[in-house]
Amino acid sequence: SCTEAVLAEAAGAAARPCPCPLPREDCALSRLLRRLLSARRSLDICLFAFSSPQLGRAVQLLHRRGVRVRMVTDAQYMGLQGSQIGLLRHAGIQVRHDQESGYMHHKFAIVDRRMLITGSLNWTTQAIHSNRENVLVMEDAEYVKPFLDEFERIWEEYNPTNYTFF
């Protein structure tokens, strides 16, 4: 199948078998990294919180390879200690953020406009190492399309040239 459910529950029981020799969290993380690093043309990321150095390095690597990376995040969380957002901006990656009091709470990424990665997982070290989380990877257009549309809508809505100043 072109689709696959990846349950990345990181914490707790050791009873869940994993086919690779890495620790469980590295195993789920390495599968996520492999999906991201398969990007050839574009990577659209929409994340409430992003602090994982490994995932940050992967995104920067794609940017250096010429992949068009766009990043949307939550204004309240992007300035917190450990956030990767400043590093991504410094590397020249376009980042936009919400202007609302509520949270931009999505946790998804779209690779080459055809592979959706979504779930409960924020890309944080705490989530990867200590939380019970899920990540779904899917290529069915019926699922990918609404998230692509949502990304484009948010990307325009958070365009700084559209801000209204009070």
Add this chain to the structure above:
Amino acid sequence: SCTEAVLAEAAGAAARPCPCPLPREDCALSRLLRRLLSARRSLDICLFAFSSPQLGRAVQLLHRRGVRVRMVTDAQYMGLQGSQIGLLRHAGIQVRHDQESGYMHHKFAIVDRRMLITGSLNWTTQAIHSNRENVLVMEDAEYVKPFLDEFERIWEEYNPTNYTFF
């Protein structure tokens, strides 16, 4: 199709059309309620945070109708003000919680072991009314099965008779 992507982004732009006459957040919420209330035999819920009175009432209604409701949640969040967990327990619904320092961060429910509802949305009033969120509803076995397995694994792991006391 038996599957449907429901993007329940509640906050922000009014430009997104909705086929029903309710306000946008009520529209997405009413669609979620309708899916839940379609349960005939079982409802398995696995949520980091649960404070929405409407969703709490729906779960209690299903319990009174004889639907087997099982609830898993995060220990750190279930005691917070506004949590529905105490009310659900008081109504006789079985609730189990994690024993870990990390978060039980899943946000999914499974209706009659065949319909998966998952996404970024915690069932909180703040998330429904103010956040940008997504909810996926899917009946494909390839997606439902891993979440069913995860639920059963967690349900057993969090069984109080299995606790180790130090």
